[in-house]
Amino acid sequence: MDVKCPKCGYSFTSIEDVTTCPRCMYQFQTGTIPPLPAEKKRSNRPAIAGVLLITASILGFMMGGFIGFVPGMVDEISTGQTVTVYGTVTDENGNGMGNATVTVLGLGLSSNTSSDGSYRIENVPAGVQRIKAEKDNNSLTIKTFVYEGTNKVDFTLKPGSHEQDIMSEVNNVLYVCSIVIFILSFFTLLGGIFALKRRHFGIAVIGAIMGIPALGFLIGSILSIIALILIVLSRNEFR
DSSP states (O other): OEEEOTTTOOEEEOOOSEEEOTTTOOEEEOSOOOOOOOOOOOOSHHHHHHHHHHHHHHHHHHHHHHHHHHHHHHTTOOOSOEEEEEEEEEOTTSOBOTTOEEEETTTTEEEEOOTTSEEEEEEEESEEEEEEEEETTEEEEEEEEEOSSEEEOOEEOOSSEEEEEHHHHHHHHHHHHHHHHHHHHHHHHHHHHHHHHTOOHHHHHHHHHHHTTTOTTTHHHHHHHHHHHHHHHTGGGOO
């Protein structure tokens, strides 16, 4: 190929990558240096996924806080409406106990069971109530939540006096759910941060997956699914 000496300007033909000018004996490189590979154009998909996951985590934290706060609110709920409470009173063998007394404590509302153990009490205020069934010095008091319409509350009497706090059992479940949602939302937040930084693809994916069961009032689950798709599509952009 035709080359030109960069020192004296003499033109000649050479097939060597490194040649010597026949006029001034200056040695130089004739081949061209290959251009550096162009940097791949980065998309905005990881950034969008990061924002979606952070939003989902915030919704998850809010939902977890709400669920954890509900147990403290339930006892105070009062809609001003009245409901009907009904059910049966049986012994340990499942036989109906007639002439047992069922009372809504603190309200003076009560009813005696029929021969098959069934009872019905109307005009019970909606909300948390303690309902007691008793016969022959055997009793069971149930703390439960009654709501609009009709509510079935069954009793099984055993020797002695017993209490069953259904509200406490429900509250314990709600507290556990709240803690689980907080943990899932934390990992979702972590995944969102790494997605924004385009680092640790695996952690970003895990964060998106964790955001789905964290719910976030269901909106968070939808955002996490979209974020997961975006992260998978932009896998090559993560370091």
